[in-house]
Amino acid sequence: MNYSSELKKIVTSQYVYSSIRITLATVIPCLVLSYFGLLKDYFLFPLGTSFVALTDQPGPFIRRRNSLTFAIFCFVVVASIASLVKGIIPLVILEIIAFGMFFSLIGVYGQRLAAVGSLALVVLAIFIDGHLTGANILKSLLIFASGCIWFLLIFLIVTTIQPYKLASQMIGENYLQLSEFLKIKANFYQKNPDFDRLNTQIIAKQIEIKNLQEETRETVFKTRTIVNESTTISRLLMLMFLNSMDLHEKLMTSESDYKKLQQSFEDSTILVQIHDYLNILSEEIANIGISLQSSTRAKPIFNLEARSQDLNIHYFELRNKAMNPDTLENFMILRQIMMRINEITKEINEIYKVFAQNVKLAKSLSTGLDLKKFLPKEEKLNFKVLRSNISLTSSHFRHAIRITTALLLGYLVSLLPFLMIGHTYWILITIVAILKPAYSITKQRNLLRFYGTVVGAVIAYAILYYVHINAILFAILLLSMILCFSLLKGRYFWAVLFMTMYIFMSFNFLNPGNINVIFKDRIVDTIIAGIIAFLVSYIVLPVWEHTQNLDLMKKSAECNLTYFHSVMSKFLNEDFDLEDYKVKRKNAIISLANLSDNFQRMISDPKNQQKKLEVVHQFVATSHLITAYTASLSQYSKNDKKYPEIDSESWTKKIEAEMNQVFVLLNDEKIPETLRMDSRLEPEDSSIENLLVQRKSELLENEIFDRRDPNKISHLTELKNIHDVLELIYDVAKEQRKVIQTYRAETTTLPQS
Known part of the structure; x- marks a missing residue:
C-alpha cells in the first residue's frame, strides 16, 4: 500500500476540509470567549455554530445558502418553543409529536432538508429540559441564534473566496x-x-460511485459559476x-x-x-x-x-x-x-x-449537452408533495411515526425517578442519530453507536484521568472534532468514537472534575436509546427492504432495455444521439446501483423478512452483467466503422425479446407469443464463422504475421468480439428471465417456455 498516497487522499478530501472549517468556526469563538472568561455564559454560541454546520450538505451554492438560512430559522423557532414550554409535560409531549412528525416528513424533499430536520430534532432535545437556557431565556436564544448566523457568515466568506x-x-x-x-x-x-x-466488491463499489456521481452531478451542473461563466x-x-x-x-x-x-x-x-x-x-x-x-x-x-x-x-x-x-x-x-x-x-x-x-482547449470546450437531463430528480418544494406523503403507504410518513414514537418513549423514560437520568437530551439525540428509515441502517448504526461510545468514553476517561495539562487536552479536543466531522459520513464507528471524546473534553473544560458522572450517564443513556430505537424500528410500522425489490427490479430491467437499444441503434443504421445515449447510460447505472443497494440492506433485515433473497441476488448479478456487457458493446457503436457481417436486426429482436419477457413477468402478465418467437431467432452471422475457419486454415499453413501495432485490431477480431458480447447479453438475459419465472413461481403459477 502507498501510505503517502493514502494520506494525501484523506488530507485533501472535502470531508477533512469541511471538518477543519467547522472546527475552526466552532473553536475560535470558544477561545475568544474563554480568554474573556465568558465561555460558560456563552456556550450556546459555538453550539449553534456546530449545529448549523452539520446541515451543510455538498451541492450548489444557492441550495446550500438557502438550506443554511432555513436551518437557522428552524433551530431558533424550535429552541424558543422548547424553552417556553419546558417543565409543562403535556405541552412538551405535544411539542415532540408536532416537531417529530414535521421535521421527519420534510425528508421527502431530499437529503438536504432531511439533514435540517434531523438537526432540528437534536436542537429540540438540547433545549427540552431548559438546562442550557437558564433564567434569561431571551439572552440565551439570542446567543444561540448569533452562533447559528456566525457559521452562515463563515460559509459565505469561504465560498466567495473559493467558489x-x-x-x-x-x-x-x-x-x-x-x-x-x-x-x-x-x-x-x-x-x-x-x-x-x-463480484460482490464490484457491485458494492458501483453503489458508492453512483451515489457520488449523483451528488457531484448536482453540484457541477447546478453551480452557476461552472455552467455559465466562461472561465x-x-x-x-x-x-x-x-x-x-x-x-x-x-x-x-x-x-x-x-x-x-x-x-x-x-x-x-x-x-x-x-x-x-x-x-x-x-x-x-x-x-x-x-x-x-x-x-x-x-x-x-x-x-x-x-x-x-x-x-x-x-x-x-x-x-x-x-x-x-x-x-x-x-x-x-x-x-x-x-x-x-x-x-x-x-x-x-x-x-x-x-x-x-x-x-x-478550455475556451473551445463545449459539451453540446442539455445538462438538465442529467440532473437527479428532486421533489419540488410545495405543500402538495408533503400532503401526498401523509399516508401509511408512504415510507417517509411511517418513518416519521417511528421517530416520534421513539422520542416520546425516550422522553418519558428519562422522567422515571429510579433511573436518575442525568442528561435527558443524550437519550433523545442518540435516538435521532440511530433511527433511520431503513431497519438495516438502524440496526447497523445501533451497534456502531454503542461500540463507538463505549470505546470513546474509555479512551477519554483515561486521557482525562492521567493528563492534566490544558494545552494537551485542548489539542486532543481539536483533533477529535476534526476527525469526527471528517469520518461522520463514511466511518460511523470512528466518528462516534471521536465525537464521544470531544464531548468529554468539552464538558471537562466547562465543568472540571465531573468526569465520573459524565462517563456513567453517557454509557447508560446510549444503551437506553439503543434499546428504544431497536424496538421501535422493529415493531412500529417497519418498512422492509423486500417490499421495494419488485419496483426496483422493474426499473432496472426497463433501463437496461432502453440502454441496450440506444447502443444497438448505431448498428441498425438509426440516428445515434450521443446525448440520448448518455442519459440512457446514466439511468441504467443508477437503477442498477439502487437495486444493488436495496439488496445489500435487505441482507441486514431479520431472516423472516429476507423474502426471495437468493432469487433477488441472482437478478442483481445478471443485471450487473447486462449493464457491463452493454457498455462493452457501446465502444463499437461510437466509432465510424461498419459491421455489415453482424445480423444486427435479428440480434436486437432476439435480445430485446428476452428483456421484454423479463419486464412482462415482473408486471405479472402473460408473455405474448411474438416475444417467444423473436427470442428463438437465429441471427445469420455465418460469414463470421467462415472468416474464422479461413483464418484458422491460414494458421495451419504457418501464416503468422508478427504484427506489433497495439492500436490496430483486425476486423475479424472485432466481429468475433461483437458476436460474443451479443451472445453473452442474450445468455444473461435468458438466465434473468428464468430467475424471474422462479421469483413469480413462488406466489403464482406462470407459463413456462
Whole structure:
C-alpha cells in the first residue's frame, strides 16, 4: 500500500476540509470567549455554530445558502418553543409529536432538508429540559441564534473566496472511487482469484460511485459559476467531470469471462502482467483525483507509454509463440482486452493533457449537452408533495411515526425517578442519530453507536484521568472534532468514537472534575436509546427492504432495455444521439446501483423478512452483467466503422425479446407469443464463422504475421468480439428471465417456455 498516497487522499478530501472549517468556526469563538472568561455564559454560541454546520450538505451554492438560512430559522423557532414550554409535560409531549412528525416528513424533499430536520430534532432535545437556557431565556436564544448566523457568515466568506473548491474536491473523489474500482477489476487477472468476493466488491463499489456521481452531478451542473461563466477553471472542471463519466464506462467495458480466461492462459504470465499494469493505471487515476482535491496540477507518476509498450510486447511475443488454430479464439478475447487497456491508457493521458490547463482547449470546450437531463430528480418544494406523503403507504410518513414514537418513549423514560437520568437530551439525540428509515441502517448504526461510545468514553476517561495539562487536552479536543466531522459520513464507528471524546473534553473544560458522572450517564443513556430505537424500528410500522425489490427490479430491467437499444441503434443504421445515449447510460447505472443497494440492506433485515433473497441476488448479478456487457458493446457503436457481417436486426429482436419477457413477468402478465418467437431467432452471422475457419486454415499453413501495432485490431477480431458480447447479453438475459419465472413461481403459477 502507498501510505503517502493514502494520506494525501484523506488530507485533501472535502470531508477533512469541511471538518477543519467547522472546527475552526466552532473553536475560535470558544477561545475568544474563554480568554474573556465568558465561555460558560456563552456556550450556546459555538453550539449553534456546530449545529448549523452539520446541515451543510455538498451541492450548489444557492441550495446550500438557502438550506443554511432555513436551518437557522428552524433551530431558533424550535429552541424558543422548547424553552417556553419546558417543565409543562403535556405541552412538551405535544411539542415532540408536532416537531417529530414535521421535521421527519420534510425528508421527502431530499437529503438536504432531511439533514435540517434531523438537526432540528437534536436542537429540540438540547433545549427540552431548559438546562442550557437558564433564567434569561431571551439572552440565551439570542446567543444561540448569533452562533447559528456566525457559521452562515463563515460559509459565505469561504465560498466567495473559493467558489470552485467543493466542485473540484468532489470531482477528485470521483476519480479516487474509479481508481479503487479499477483496482478491484485488476484482481480478476491475478492468480486464483476469488470470483464471488470480487463480484460482490464490484457491485458494492458501483453503489458508492453512483451515489457520488449523483451528488457531484448536482453540484457541477447546478453551480452557476461552472455552467455559465466562461472561465478556464469552470470549463476544465466540467470537462474533468464529463471525462470521469466516460472513464467509468471504459472501466466497465473490460467485463469478460474471467474463469475461461484464467483457464486459457494459466501457463502464461500475461494475466499477472495485466494485473500489475492495471494497478499502475489505478495509481495514475488516484493521482489525478488527489490533484483535483488539492487544486494542484497533476503530473504522471509513471511513464505510461513505456509501461504500455512493455505489456504489448509481452502480449505479441506470447501471440507469436502460442497462437494456433486451437488457441485463436482465446487470443481474440485477450486482444480485445489489450485494446480496452490501451483505450483506458489513452483516456488517462488525455485527462493529464486537460490537467495541463491548456487555455485554448478550455475556451473551445463545449459539451453540446442539455445538462438538465442529467440532473437527479428532486421533489419540488410545495405543500402538495408533503400532503401526498401523509399516508401509511408512504415510507417517509411511517418513518416519521417511528421517530416520534421513539422520542416520546425516550422522553418519558428519562422522567422515571429510579433511573436518575442525568442528561435527558443524550437519550433523545442518540435516538435521532440511530433511527433511520431503513431497519438495516438502524440496526447497523445501533451497534456502531454503542461500540463507538463505549470505546470513546474509555479512551477519554483515561486521557482525562492521567493528563492534566490544558494545552494537551485542548489539542486532543481539536483533533477529535476534526476527525469526527471528517469520518461522520463514511466511518460511523470512528466518528462516534471521536465525537464521544470531544464531548468529554468539552464538558471537562466547562465543568472540571465531573468526569465520573459524565462517563456513567453517557454509557447508560446510549444503551437506553439503543434499546428504544431497536424496538421501535422493529415493531412500529417497519418498512422492509423486500417490499421495494419488485419496483426496483422493474426499473432496472426497463433501463437496461432502453440502454441496450440506444447502443444497438448505431448498428441498425438509426440516428445515434450521443446525448440520448448518455442519459440512457446514466439511468441504467443508477437503477442498477439502487437495486444493488436495496439488496445489500435487505441482507441486514431479520431472516423472516429476507423474502426471495437468493432469487433477488441472482437478478442483481445478471443485471450487473447486462449493464457491463452493454457498455462493452457501446465502444463499437461510437466509432465510424461498419459491421455489415453482424445480423444486427435479428440480434436486437432476439435480445430485446428476452428483456421484454423479463419486464412482462415482473408486471405479472402473460408473455405474448411474438416475444417467444423473436427470442428463438437465429441471427445469420455465418460469414463470421467462415472468416474464422479461413483464418484458422491460414494458421495451419504457418501464416503468422508478427504484427506489433497495439492500436490496430483486425476486423475479424472485432466481429468475433461483437458476436460474443451479443451472445453473452442474450445468455444473461435468458438466465434473468428464468430467475424471474422462479421469483413469480413462488406466489403464482406462470407459463413456462
